[in-house]
Amino acid sequence: xxxxxxxxxxxxxQAALSALLLGHNPGLSIRAVAAREELxxxxxxxxxxxxxxxFVTPVLVPARILGALGYGAYNFHPxxxxxxxxxxxxxxxxxxxxxxxxxxxxxxxxxxxGPIVGVERFAVPPDANVQALEELAYLHLARLLWKLAAxxxxxxxxxxxxxxxxxxxxxxxxxxxxxxxxPIDMSKERHLMKRAG
Numbered sequence: 001x002x003x004x005x006x007x008x009x010x011x012x013x014q015a016a017l018s019a020l021l022l023g024h025n026p027g028l029s030i031r032a033v034a035a036r037e038e039l040x041x042x043x044x045x046x047x048x049x050x051x052x053x054x055f056v057t058p059v060l061v062p063a064r065i066l067g068a069l070g071y072g073a074y075n076f077h078p079x080x081x082x083x084x085x086x087x088x089x090x091x092x093x094x095x096x097x098x099x100x101x102x103x104x105x106x107x108x109x110x111x112x113x114g115p116i117v118g119v120e121r122f123a124v125p126p127d128a129n130v131q132a133l134e135e136l137a138y139l140h141l142a143r144l145l146w147k148l149a150a151x152x153x154x155x156x157x158x159x160x161x162x163x164x165x166x167x168x169x170x171x172x173x174x175x176x177x178x179x180x181x182x183p184i185d186m187s188k189e190r191h192l193m194k195r196a197g
Contacts, residue, residue, distance in 0.1 A: 002071045002156040004029045004050035006042065008057050017055060020146065024153035035059065044068055053152060054107065055145060056138065063109040072158055073107035075114075076145055078137040080121060084112035085170040089133040092124065100124050100133060102141040104148055105166075106158070112170060115161040120144050 005021055007014060007030055014032040022028055031046070033039055036059050042050075051071035052061065056078055066073055079088025080101030092100050101121035106114035120140045124133060151159050 001049060002051065003027065004031060004046060005153065006039075006047075006050050006052040006069075007032045007055070008034070008039070008052060008059055008061070009055040010034055010057070013055055017053075017145070020149050021053075021153040024150045028153060036062075039065055051152065052107070053145075056141060060111065061107055066107055066109065071156055074117065074148075074152065074159065075105055075107045075112075076141050077103045077105065077112055078134065078141055079103065081116060081119060081164055081166050082168040084166050084168065089130050089137060093128070093130050093133060098124055100137065102137050102144055104144055104159075106161070112166060116164045116166070117159040117161055118144050118148055119162065119164055 005028055007017055007021070009017060009032070011034055014034070018030045018032060021030060031042065031050070033042075034057075039059070039061065042065075047065065047068040048070040050069055052065075052069055052073035054061065054073070054075040056076060061073060077084070077088070079085075079092070080099075081103050083092055083097075083100075089100070099121055100123075101119055103112075103116055104118035105112070105116045108114035120143065122136060122140060125136075128136070148159065
């Protein structure tokens with residue numbers, strides 16, 4: 001029987017998100033974790049009765065844990081389906097994107113590849129930098145979780161999947177590091193060409 005939510009998020013979000021979910025289902029047991037090591041300590045018996053929710057977390061949930069969860073796992077990704085992977089806001093600013101968003105999806109063994117259950121999009125302000133875009137994404141992600149919280153907290157069935165698929169290149173930590181690498185002797189013109197291309 002579905003009776004537990006494993007909430008994988010940072011310490012700053014744990015209390016507020018736990019309260020949100022318990023507001024929809026006071027009978028739930030919430031197990032808040034922030035690190036992979038904490039996930040590894042959860043007993044298989046508990047996983048069989050649980051659903052996992054990841055909210056703005058860099059933790060990669062192992063396939064063995066995903067397979068042991070009785071009621072699935074959902075991730076709240078701070079980027080739209082066109083920006084799967086690492087640091088989506090940085091790549092959107094680098095690309096000069098005019099539209100951005102956030103995505104809720106089923107966790108799968110491959111990162112940002114599971115079926116999508118929620119999307120919110122918004123225009124990128126003309127003068128936005130990475131920090132401003134991340135703040136906007138965080139607000140929209142919190143709103144998306146608020147919209148989906150009742151279903152996540154009360155229904156044992158999976159959330160309805162949308163007819164939206166992941167697209168675009170999946171960015172990685174290595175791609176991010178390469179994008180940030182600027183040789184000391186690079187001219188401003190060459191740097192601008194690198195950004196554009």
